[in-house]
Amino acid sequence: MSRREITRLRARFSGKSRVIVLAILALTIVSSYVIYHQDLVISKGLYIVGVSADAPVIADSRFNITEHDRETGYELLERGAIDLYLDGEEIVMSHTERSEYAAGALQKYLEKQELLRVADAYEIDRAFPLRIEISYLDGGDEDLIAEPSAPAPDIAGIPDSTAPTDETHKSLSSAEPPVAMSPEPVSPPEDKLAVASPIALPEPMPLSPAATDDAVRKQLTDFAESRQLPEFKAEFISENDIIIPSLMTPPIPLAQVIITFLYVVPVFFISLFFTSSFTEEKVSRKLIVLLSAPVTRLQVILGKMLPYLAYSIIVIIGVTMVLKGNILLGLAIFIPVMLFIFSIYLIVALTYRTFKDQTFFSVLALSVVTVYLVGPAMFTGVNDLSYISPLTLAVTMYRGESFTVPQYFLATTPLLLVFGQTMFVGTRVFNEEYLMGFRPLHKKIAEAMYLTLDRAHVNLSILFMGMCLVPLVFMVELASIVFVTNLPMPFMLGFMLIVSVVVEELAKSAGVVILLQNNALQRKRDVFKLAALSALGFMLAEKLLLLMAMSVVSDSMFVQALTGGGLLLLPLALHVVSTSVVCLFTAHFGTRFYLLAIILGSMIHAIYNLYVMGTLL
Amino acid sequence: MSGFLALLKRELRSITKEKTIMFAIIVQFFIASFSSIILVGIMAFYDPSSIGDSTHVRIRAGIVATGENVEPLLNYLDESNVRLHVYPDMTTAEDAFKRRRIDTIMVVPESRNGVVDMQLIMPELDTKKTVIFMVLDEPLKRYENYLRESQGVDLNYNSVGGKPNTTYEFLYSLIVPILMLFPALIAGSIVIDTVSEEFENKTFDTLAAAPVSLGQVVASKMAAAVITAAIQVIMWVGLLRLNNIVIENAGLVILLGVVIAAAISVVTAIMALYFKDRERTQFVYSIVLVALIGGSYFLNPSPFGLITRLAAGDPSMGMFQVALYAVPLAIVGLLFLKVSRRLVLSRR
Numbered sequence: 006m007s008r009r010e011i012t013r014l015r016a017r018f019s020g021k022s023r024v025i026v027l028a029i030l031a032l033t034i035v036s037s038y039v040i041y042h043q044d045l046v047i048s049k050g051l052y053i054v055g056v057s058a059d060a061p062v063i064a065d066s067r068f069n070i071t072e073h074d075r076e077t078g079y080e081l082l083e084r085g086a087i088d089l090y091l092d093g094e095e096i097v098m099s100h101t102e103r104s105e106y107a108a109g110a111l112q113k114y115l116e117k118q119e120l121l122r123v124a125d126a127y128e129i130d131r132a133f134p135l136r137i138e139i140s141y142l143d144g145g146d147e148d149l150i151a152e153p154s155a156p157a158p159d160i161a162g163i164p165d166s167t168a169p170t171d172e173t174h175k176s177l178s179s180a181e182p183p184v185a186m187s188p189e190p191v192s193p194p195e196d197k198l199a200v201a202s203p204i205a206l207p208e209p210m211p212l213s214p215a216a217t218d219d220a221v222r223k224q225l226t227d228f229a230e231s232r233q234l235p236e237f238k239a240e241f242i243s244e245n246d247i248i249i250p251s252l253m254t255p256p257i258p259l260a261q262v263i264i265t266f267l268y269v270v271p272v273f274f275i276s277l278f279f280t281s282s283f284t285e286e287k288v289s290r291k292l293i294v295l296l297s298a299p300v301t302r303l304q305v306i307l308g309k310m311l312p313y314l315a316y317s318i319i320v321i322i323g324v325t326m327v328l329k330g331n332i333l334l335g336l337a338i339f340i341p342v343m344l345f346i347f348s349i350y351l352i353v354a355l356t357y358r359t360f361k362d363q364t365f366f367s368v369l370a371l372s373v374v375t376v377y378l379v380g381p382a383m384f385t386g387v388n389d390l391s392y393i394s395p396l397t398l399a400v401t402m403y404r405g406e407s408f409t410v411p412q413y414f415l416a417t418t419p420l421l422l423v424f425g426q427t428m429f430v431g432t433r434v435f436n437e438e439y440l441m442g443f444r445p446l447h448k449k450i451a452e453a454m455y456l457t458l459d460r461a462h463v464n465l466s467i468l469f470m471g472m473c474l475v476p477l478v479f480m481v482e483l484a485s486i487v488f489v490t491n492l493p494m495p496f497m498l499g500f501m502l503i504v505s506v507v508v509e510e511l512a513k514s515a516g517v518v519i520l521l522q523n524n525a526l527q528r529k530r531d532v533f534k535l536a537a538l539s540a541l542g543f544m545l546a547e548k549l550l551l552l553m554a555m556s557v558v559s560d561s562m563f564v565q566a567l568t569g570g571g572l573l574l575l576p577l578a579l580h581v582v583s584t585s586v587v588c589l590f591t592a593h594f595g596t597r598f599y600l601l602a603i604i605l606g607s608m609i610h611a612i613y614n615l616y617v618m619g620t621l622l
Numbered sequence: 623m624s625g626f627l628a629l630l631k632r633e634l635r636s637i638t639k640e641k642t643i644m645f646a647i648i649v650q651f652f653i654a655s656f657s658s659i660i661l662v663g664i665m666a667f668y669d670p671s672s673i674g675d676s677t678h679v680r681i682r683a684g685i686v687a688t689g690e691n692v693e694p695l696l697n698y699l700d701e702s703n704v705r706l707h708v709y710p711d712m713t714t715a716e717d718a719f720k721r722r723r724i725d726t727i728m729v730v731p732e733s734r735n736g737v738v739d740m741q742l743i744m745p746e747l748d749t750k751k752t753v754i755f756m757v758l759d760e761p762l763k764r765y766e767n768y769l770r771e772s773q774g775v776d777l778n779y780n781s782v783g784g785k786p787n788t789t790y791e792f793l794y795s796l797i798v799p800i801l802m803l804f805p806a807l808i809a810g811s812i813v814i815d816t817v818s819e820e821f822e823n824k825t826f827d828t829l830a831a832a833p834v835s836l837g838q839v840v841a842s843k844m845a846a847a848v849i850t851a852a853i854q855v856i857m858w859v860g861l862l863r864l865n866n867i868v869i870e871n872a873g874l875v876i877l878l879g880v881v882i883a884a885a886i887s888v889v890t891a892i893m894a895l896y897f898k899d900r901e902r903t904q905f906v907y908s909i910v911l912v913a914l915i916g917g918s919y920f921l922n923p924s925p926f927g928l929i930t931r932l933a934a935g936d937p938s939m940g941m942f943q944v945a946l947y948a949v950p951l952a953i954v955g956l957l958f959l960k961v962s963r964r965l966v967l968s969r970r
Binding site for chain 1: 716719720727733735736737738739740741742743744745746759762763765766767769770773774775777778785786787790791794795822899900901904905906909910913917922923924927930931934935936937938
């Protein structure tokens with residue numbers, strides 16, 4: 006199967022088209038090489054500056070320099086033909102905004118030249134008399150899980166009194182960037198598991214002068230080289246870094262995002278080829294022909310996937326080598342991510358028939374997956390729950406710290422489970438009727454679920470379906486949390502309550518209702534039994550997920566919520582009641598009234614939730 | 623001509639009927655509603671020090687000073703949104719820090735020969751220390767200058783005035799061009815999809831029998847894609863205006879966006895007709911795009927730069943420069959007229 010896929014890919018790019026592709030590829034590489042060796046300036050010629058003959062030299066391509074004598078210069082400035090006039094050492098602005106921005110830019114440039122002059126003219130102690138050493142002190146318990154009802158609270162960590170408006174607060178929480186600053190070696194690894202335990206404060210000891218002088222010299226060289234691109238470092242400011250305020254060029258924040266781009270985007274790109282090839286063979290009916298060959302469906306799917314998986318693994322190894330990471334660890338972290346991405350694309354390829362649909366849903370899938378991966382990783386080192394994203398592992402690795410085995414499994418198991426589930430569903434729906442059918446999305450999903458259920462073992466199937474839908478529900482809820490942070494606080498809570506309740510009710514009842522729709526259930530007693538099983542499965546998986554999270558996050562509200570006051574039996578009763586209400590209602594009135602049934606079940610569920618929240622508060 | 627219009631209508635209808643495209647536009651709007659948050663986030667990539675500019679957060683700093691010469695530092699801190707608490711020794715400061723009364727501790731020792739080795743104690747939380755550091759950046763720089771001056775070192779150009787330019791440069795040289803050119807890239811993709819669809823469904827043969835020329839069929843697909851791009855560009859100019867970002871020379875900017883979209887559409891149409899399948903065409907298209915974007919960097923003004931300078935109101939840019947970009951469009955247009963028929967009819 007795999008060999009066939011590779012041959013196909015090769016055949017695609019053979020003969021004349023290969024020459025063309027290679028030629029373009031070569032051209033691209035050459036031009037990017039040339040650009041890389043010039044300095045990449047984005048705002049080339051943005052400002053028009055007139056200079057007098059005795060003005061300092063400005064060597065910065067953002068400024069479009071023309072020389073004018075004083076009189077013409079002032080006149081041009083008046084007319085708005087130039088943005089600034091540099092009269093000797095004096096910067097003259099006009100009163101337009103553009104001119105003020107130009108002045109701001111020019112000032113920054115000239116300041117930098119001044120620093121270099123001063124560094125040259127005076128000894129180091131006089132030129133850079135302020136050095137700052139960074140050290141950490143833990144500020145007591147800061148447990149984000151302690152506030153489960155407020156999804157985006159003190160993310161920026163600035164207490165309420167200091168955040169004047171909601172707006173600032175919001176913009177702050179998005180401006181949360183870890184990463185590096187000066188080119189100092191990464192700080193020695195600390196016991197990062199002890200997030201909650203206070204670290205003893207290092208006594209302020211006098212730094213040895215030579216040490217800080219060295220730091221100044223090193224930063225000065227970097228400063229003079231004036232790299233356009235700040236360097237990659239997994240932490241914003243590391244402990245024991247020495248900072249010289251005027252030489253500090255902050256690095257790009259958000260190592261998490263950079264890691265994502267470097268690893269995940271190439272994998273996405275490769276999996277796009279997989280989908281594209283899959284869909285093509287689907288449309289041209291070649292896949293159907295393959296079904297009659299002596300191979301299993303799983304072999305067909307895996308075989309088609311394998312070459313692309315191999316390319317992705319090569320990319321992962323390459324990126325890890327470039328970033329100087331541990332290759333085995335890199336593979337261990339990113340192979341589950343890769344499998345996850347491929348399974349998402351397999352779903353897209355199985356569901357859609359036209360390329361247009363596919364392109365757009367691929368983009369959508371990309372953004373959702375990115376949020377899922379990047380979001381939690383923002384809290385690396387802050388909260389252990391951030392380990393639900395494998396990127397957190399990667400960030401930890403690049404900081405030279407270590408993570409534990411349970412953390413690794415918390416991050417990767419859900420992804421592997423999704424892959425397994427997709428493979429299972431994929432093989433179940435892999436038949437001509439499903440692949441070639443044109444149907445709206447919800448019908449496609451219903452059909453896939455129906456095909457997945459094993460009619461010989463309905464009870465077991467429904468139980469497992471209830472369990473398998475939990476990760477999906479979890480992801481939908483996570484995504485909706487991201488969305489609702491746009492709304493004001495009271496709406497946010499209400500919206501979250503409604504979304505989570507409706508999604509859960511949908512997930513629990515879907516299997517049973519699909520059986521009803523296909524007239525596979527006759528007796529009310531069976532409907533009730535299956536509804537109860539589905540609810541049980543759902544709850545089991547939900548609690549299992551919490552248990553897994555608990556093994557990583559030891560002292561959180563979760564434990565209390567799980568063990569406090571009979572909270573195991575009560576929710577089971579609730580899930581069974583609400584699900585059977587939905588299913589029996591639908592069985593009685595017909596699937597046309599499914600929506601109404603969901604509303605009814607959701608109301609019961611919501612009332613219960615409000616009651617529990619009331620007792621907890 | 624009427625045949626062409628009918629075809630165009632059909633293509634446009636199929637684009638609007640496509641639920642996914644509508645969905646994509648809604649998603650675009652949704653992202654636009656986030657824009658203020660996203661902007662600060664992306665800005666941080668472009669210039670990390672801008673985080674300090676865009677926040678008006680007050681932080682609380684504890685000071686333990688044993689040295690002389692701290693007065694100016696206290697003043698600078700006070701002037702830039704830092705609430706100060708002075709502590710006599712480390713123990714009390716540390717205690718206040720742990721009780722979360724202050725966000726950071728600054729230890730200022732006596733200077734050794736004029737050099738001050740300050741110690742900055744921060745919480746370990748990444749997000750928090752970033753914000754703290756960005757707020758402290760400005761007063762620390764001023765204090766550094768003060769220390770320099772007291773040693774007889776003078777820096778010129780310290781207070782020219784003018785506004786912080788980062789946001790301005792970032793908006794006009796990255797965000798605006800990206801928003802104006804992105805629709806053009808999408809247009810290319812749409813053309814590839816619709817043209818190769820005809821090949822894959824073998825409908826070109828049917829269309830060949832219809833009373834329209836094959837050139838018209840493909841041209842209508844390109845026109846539909848370009849119109850979609852034009853609508854998006856106009857929409858973005860409006861949306862940016864609502865966000866108080868004014869696009870100067872809006873007419874010319876939109877025109878340039880449309881001209882580029884048209885050129886890309888023609889090129890992709892030729893590629894789709896040549897390769898006749900989507901997979902290869904999309905692949906080659908993405909490489910060609912990278913090459914084009916890279917190559918355009920050597921043009922002066924590059925498409926990116928021209929949009930930047932037009933939108934920012936550069937007086938030296940105008941109709942002439944935009945018209946220059948119509949030249950490549952005309953060339954590829956002619957090429958298309960010459961080769962399209964032969965490409966459609968050539969066998970795979």
